[in-house]
Amino acid sequence: MKVLDESGKGVAAGSKLDLASLGLPVAGRRGTLVVFWKRQ
Amino acid sequence: MYVGPFETTESCDEWKREYDLAFPVVPDADGALFxxxxxxxxxxSILVAPDGEVVFSENEFDEAGFGAAISQLLAKQTGVAPTATESTQRTPAARRASKAATVVILGGGVGGIVAAHNLRASLGEEHRIFVIDRSPDHLFQSSLLWLMVGDRREHQIRRPLERLTRRGIEFVHDEVVEIDLERRLVRTRARTLDFDYLIVALGARTVPESIEGFGEMAHDLYSLEGSRGIKNALDAFTGGKVGVLVTSMPFKCPAAPYEAAFLVESFLRAKGVRDRSEIHVYTPEHQPMPVAPAALGASIVEMLSARGIQYHPLFTFQKMRPETREIVAADGHAEKVDLLIAVPPHQAPEVVRSSGLLGVSGWIPVDPGTLRTEHEGVFAIGDVSTVRLPSGKSLPKAGVFAHNQAVVVARQIADEIRGRRDGARFDGGGYCWIELGDGRAGFAGGNFYHDPEPRLRVARPGRAWHWGKVAFEKWWLRRWF
Incomplete structure (x- = not known):
């Protein structure tokens, strides 16, 4: 489902993200799955 | 975790409670992260390794691709190589699904247009959808019958295919010259396109030039030029014998020659020359619309008779004699006609004939439910394909089937790309309006896959069905363009 038209291409695999600095919780020891989703 | 764009802390808490979610649900109130x-x-979905590396980032991913990313992530942490690799253990379908896919659709007719729109609506922008057609315009072919009697003008029934680009579909105005199934590419005169999925929706080509004298003697019922010619001829017609001739089988839109006869009859009556005219239908069929149950054919014969239209079934056309204005049957019987409206022979387009896709029938054989050819990821829909019915006859060539098949094929491709399987199958559903002139029409529809013969419901003819057909035409041209 398209929510916004003016967005870019999305973060690319291989790049780096500091979840904590984005204000997101870092819960998993083996990695973190972030899912952008709209409530249905 | 879920991140909710344009959600608040309160709405995220409510969301988490409502669905009993065991993981964090985080608001992204101004959508900045999104x-x-x-x-x-x-x-x-974004999968981030403990060191901050993004190992996966996609919209509506396929399971195989996501599984491979998790394997890679775990292998990096344990030092053990993942056991599955894309190249050796995934199916070709899963390999295709692991990246942005390219779907190439050959033909901007009914099937091609519907497939392209349905795919676009189902797939993210990273997946490319091409429609290739040698014509710059989509022509709503069933309205040629109305054009022929002056009820439509050309601009009312054609739309520029370039408009597809507004919907995120890439239109290539060019002629397809080669389909290379081995290397999975399509060549046009100007470019080469690789495909992950190919939908062949090129329709049936009419070949009036295969009949000597056709251009001198007959008007082609299935072309824009032919319809213009019929209109001009009818305007100039002052009486005589009109022939509607089916030169060979199969032909698309099985009702069209009968509709043409009904509309011409109505036109000549309104013009005041009906009493000086004869109208004849010559066809190799044993009854109108022979795939349908006999009762439907009988009702059409009855309506022809009621309007004084003479019906000549089992007329096996052999040749035209323009010098004497005669059509000649295989048994040598000749009929002289003053105005000839003809259904030309049909065949698969040349590029399909040289592709290796054709079966013995001269059309592309496909699975009746999935419309898949024997080549993986290659589908054929509409008039260019052939489906054998339980009765042993072939599914008629008609836009309604191309439309319904396109929806099914688009769903299968979109599901495969997204790693889902919902088993969409074409069920043989179809329907048909039959124009009867005087603003009236009949309607029949049902299941053509029903065993042992199609099960159709035939509605009583009336004005409502004519207006239903008009409404459908308007809807179609507005919906897709």
């Missing part, structure tokens, strides 16, 4: 990390589509 804009920065996604392409604007949900769901968007």
């Amino acid at each position: 804009r920065r990390l996604t392409s604007g589509w949900v769901p968007w």
Whole structure:
């Protein structure tokens, strides 16, 4: 489902993200799955 | 975790409670993260390794691709190589699904247009959808019958295919010259396109030039030029014998020659020359619309008779004699006609004939439910394909089937790309309006896959069905363009 038209291409695999600095919780020891989703 | 664009802390808490979610649900109140990390589509999934490396970032991913990313992530942490690799253990379908896919659709007719729109609506922008057609315009062919009697003008029934680009579909105005199934590419005169999925929706080509004298003697019922010619001829007609001739089988839109006869009859009556005219239908069929149950054919014969239209079944056309204005049957019987409206022979387009896709029938054989050819990821829909019915006859060539098949094929491809399987299958459903002139029409529809013969419901003819057909035409041209 398209929510916004003016967005870019999305973060690319291989790049780096500091979840904590984005204000997101870092819960998993083996990695973190972030899912952008709209409530249905 | 879920991140909710344009959600508040309160709405996220409520969301978590309502669905009993065991993981964090985080608001992104102003959508800043959503804009920065996604392409604007949900769901968007990002898998981040403990060292901050993004190992996966996609909208509506396929399971195989996501599984491979998790294997890679775990292998990196344990030092053990993943056991599955894309190249050795995944199916070709899963390999195709692991990246942005390219779907190439040959033909901008009914099937091609519907497939392209349905795919576009189901797939993210990273997947490319091409429609290739040698014509710059889509022509709503069933309205040629109305053009022929002056009820439509050309601009009312054609739309520029370039408009597809507004919907995120890439239109290539060019002629397809080669389909290379081995290397999975399509060549046009100007470019080469690789495909992950190919939908052949090129329709049936009419070949009036295969009949000597056709251009001198007959008007082609299935072309824009032919319809213009019929209109001019009818305007100039002052009486005589009109022939509607089916030169060979199969032909598309099985009702069309009968509709043409009904409309011409109505036109000549309104013009005041009906009493000086004869109208004849010559066809190799044993009854009108022979795939349908006999009762439907009988009702059409009855309506022809009621309007004084003479019906000549089992007329096996052999040749035209323009010098004497005669059509000649295989048994040598000749009929002289003053105005000849003809259904030309049909065949698969040349590029399909040289592709290796054709079966012995001269059309592309496909699975009746999935419309898949024997080549993986290659589908054929509409008039260019052939489906054998339980009765042993072939599914008629008609736009309604191309439309319904396109929906099914688009769903299968979209599901495969997204790693889902819902088993969409074409069930043989179809329907048909039959124009009867005087603003009236009949209607029949049902299941053509029903065993042992199609099960159709035939509605009583009336004005409502004519207006239903008009409404459908308007809807179609507005919906897709």
